[in-house]
Amino acid sequence: xxxxxxxxxxxxxxxxxxxxxxxxxxxxxxxxxxxxxxxxxxxxxxxxxxxxxxxxxxxxxxxxxxxxxxxxxxxxxxxxxxxxxxxxxxxxxxxxxxxxxxxxxxxxxxxxxxxxxxxxxxxxxxxxxxxxxxxxxxxxxxxxxxxxxxxxxxxxxxxxxxxxxxxxxxxxxxxxxxxxxxxxxxxxxxxxxxxxxxxxxxxxxxxxxxxxxxxxxxxxxxxxxxxxxxxxxxxxxxxxxxxxxxxxxxxxxxxxxxxxxxxxxxxxxxxxxxxxxxxxxxxxxxxxxxxxxxxxxxxxxxx
Amino acid sequence: xxxxxxxxxxxxxxxxxxxxxxxxxxxxxxxxxxxxxxxxxxxxxxxxxxxxxxxxxxxxxxxxxxxxxxxxxxxxxxxxxxxxxxxxxxxxxxxxxxxxxxxxxxxxxxxxxxxxxxxxxxxxxxxxxxxxxxxxxxxxxxxxxxxxxxxxxxxxxxxxxxxxxxxxxxx
Numbered sequence: 001x002x003x004x005x006x007x008x009x010x011x012x013x014x015x016x017x018x019x020x021x022x023x024x025x026x027x028x029x030x031x032x033x034x035x036x037x038x039x040x041x042x043x044x045x046x047x048x049x050x051x052x053x054x055x056x057x058x059x060x061x062x063x064x065x066x067x068x069x070x071x072x073x074x075x076x077x078x079x080x081x082x083x084x085x086x087x088x089x090x091x092x093x094x095x096x097x098x099x100x101x102x103x104x105x106x107x108x109x110x111x112x113x114x115x116x117x118x119x120x121x122x123x124x125x126x127x128x129x130x131x132x133x134x135x136x137x138x139x140x141x142x143x144x145x146x147x148x149x150x151x152x153x154x155x156x157x158x159x160x161x162x163x164x165x166x167x168x169x170x171x172x173x174x175x176x177x178x179x180x181x182x183x184x185x186x187x188x189x190x191x192x193x194x195x196x197x198x199x200x201x202x203x204x205x206x207x208x209x210x211x212x213x214x215x216x217x218x219x220x221x222x223x224x225x226x227x228x229x230x231x232x233x234x235x236x237x238x239x240x241x242x243x244x245x246x247x248x249x250x251x252x253x254x255x256x257x258x259x260x261x262x263x264x265x266x267x268x269x270x271x272x273x274x275x276x277x278x279x280x281x282x283x284x285x286x287x288x289x290x291x292x293x294x295x296x297x298x299x300x301x302x303x
Numbered sequence: 304x305x306x307x308x309x310x311x312x313x314x315x316x317x318x319x320x321x322x323x324x325x326x327x328x329x330x331x332x333x334x335x336x337x338x339x340x341x342x343x344x345x346x347x348x349x350x351x352x353x354x355x356x357x358x359x360x361x362x363x364x365x366x367x368x369x370x371x372x373x374x375x376x377x378x379x380x381x382x383x384x385x386x387x388x389x390x391x392x393x394x395x396x397x398x399x400x401x402x403x404x405x406x407x408x409x410x411x412x413x414x415x416x417x418x419x420x421x422x423x424x425x426x427x428x429x430x431x432x433x434x435x436x437x438x439x440x441x442x443x444x445x446x447x448x449x450x451x452x453x454x455x456x457x458x459x460x461x462x463x464x465x466x467x468x469x470x471x472x473x474x
Contacts, residue, residue: 087391089337089348089398090360096330096349104323111319120320128324129351132331136345136352142452143355150454151357181450184461185364187379192460195452202454212354250354 026275028265029114033059033066035261035282036105039098040075043254045083045091052078072106094255097129101262108265115265122266126239126259127223134216137209144213146205153205154197155181161291162249168198208249215242227268236267236274243281251288260285342447342464343399358449363397363464367412368444369424376417376424384415384428400447400465409443409469442470 041056055074059066079099083091104121111117137143153163160174173196183189219242222235239259247256260282267274327349334350337343345352346359353359367378383389392411396404416427417438427437444466451462 087395087398089343090394091347091349093347093349093351093353096327100323100327103326104320107319107322111315113316117316117320121323124320124324125327128327128331132327132335132351133353133355135335136350136355140345140352140355142357145454147452147454148355148357151450151452151459152354181362181459184459185362185379186381187366187377190461192458195457195459197457205454 028267028275029067029109029118030063031275031279032118032261032264033105035257035264035278036101037066039254039257039261040079040102043094043098043257044079045095049078049082052082067109069106069109072102072109076102076106094252094258097125097255098258100125101258118265119268122262122264123223123235126235126262126266127220129259130216130220131224134213134220137213137216143209146202146207146209148205149208150197150202150205151195153201154195158251159249161294163198163201167200167204169201170196170198173197212246215245218242223266233268233270236263236271236277239263240277240281243285247285248288248291251285251291253285253288256285256288257282337399341399341401344397347398357452358464360394360398362450364448364461365393365396365408366446366448367409368446369412369417369440370442370444371417371424371438371440374424378412378426382426383412396445396447400445400467402467405445405447405465405467406469409445409467412443412445413440413469413471415440440471442468444468 037056037059041053041060044052052075055071055078059071065071076099079095079102083095083099101122104118104125108114108118108121140148142148153159153167154169155174155177157174157178160169163169163174164171177195180189180193180195184193215238219235219238222231222238225232225235243256243260247253260278264275264278267278330349331351334343334348334352337348338345338350338352344358344360344363345356365380367383369376369378380393383393389411392404392408396408417424417440418427418436419425419438420429424438445468446463447465448461449464451460452458453460
């Protein structure tokens with residue numbers, strides 16, 4: 001019996017070791033190039049030019065093209081040109097991050113050690129992005145007291161299934177709140193209106209707010225830590241926890257994808273299995289919008 | 304082509320990875336400043352303030368009070384003509400309602416044609432067929448509104464973010 005158990009453990013160790021060594025052999029530059037091209041192709045604003053699409057598809061199909069800094073410089077310039085007419089003040093934050101990253105890829109691929117250069121750039125970009133996100137949330141009183149997330153939970157259709165399943169928001173309340181908001185925006189309602197809410201919405205808003213601040217702070221600290229310190233080696237794990245706890249509820253696939261793509265070159269050698277874990281996460285995130293159906297089904301069962 | 308000969312490598316190796324992060328910081332700080340000085344929404348503009356405030360772009364809205372000789376008409380975003388220039392002007396004004404954006408939107412509204420319809424003043428394309436006597440607007444008040452949500456009371460009210468008056472005589 002003990003011998004059988006020992007054989008199982010030895011076999012499992014061998015498999016883990018084989019997995020880790022396979023992960024180490026992954027060409028991180030090529031992997032991040034493919035992931036980044038997918039982000040640009042599928043999550044650019046709705047004004048991508050046909051030239052940009054052609055470039056991206058060529059990059060996906062031909063390895064030397066996707067490893068060329070000229071491709072990434074062209075992608076960066078085209079993204080800036082196509083987004084600027086809408087005005088820089090109307091562009092989503094993750095679109096900025098995607099553009100900063102394509103620029104980092106262009107510069108990084110020009111250097112003699114792209115892996116080292118991209119690791120530094122990616123760690124700084126992820127860390128700073130999270131540091132700004134934390135700063136905004138700490139400066140916003142309506143975030144820390146749960147007001148913002150309470151409003152989001154009762155109004156945003158992406159949260160409707162979650163709020164219905166777990167927070168006592170009545171059926172149809174989220175839609176009714178959106179209709180009331182539309183009436184106010186159309187000038188049909190001037191005065192304050194009563195919003196339909198659930199018994200646990202405010203408490204959930206406070207808990208979610210503080211969890212978000214804590215996990216975002218952890219990600220920022222880990223990515224910005226000097227590499228000799230322990231937190232730097234936990235960065236990928238923290239990012240995975242952030243993605244797995246935040247995006248099933250707030251499914252912003254484009255943002256999740258660019259963070260996961262950048263995490264590949266950002267990972268340290270000690271985080272041996274991360275490239276494969278990142279690919280898995282990249283695919284898993286695609287299923288997050290469907291989490292609404294799961295929340296809805298759970299809600300009906302609980303209800 | 305690669306950057307970094309033997310002598311240059313140390314400098315380039317240090318500088319190149321910092322270019323994109325430096326841009327992120329510069330744009331992020333600029334967004335923070337403009338959000339506090341010019342009411343730029345936290346959700347846009349590269350400062351990573353999304354999911355931090357109720358004040359998202361989709362929830363801001365505009366009312367335009369157009370004054371004539373002895374009457375006035377009120378428009379909302381949905382009353383404005385369709386098309387790219389209008390969409391951009393409105394979007395820009397909503398995202399950051401500074402003087403320039405509100406003046407530009409107000410000036411465009413003043414150029415619209417108006418007619419009388421049963422005692423009211425309406426946009427010419429919504430007036431009765433055959434109306435030829437168009438009215439000239441004297442001024443327009445551009446108001447940009449946001450939301451004030453009281454989570455404990457469960458109430459929602461509108462709150463004025465910015466207001467500006469644009470006159471047809473340019474004063």
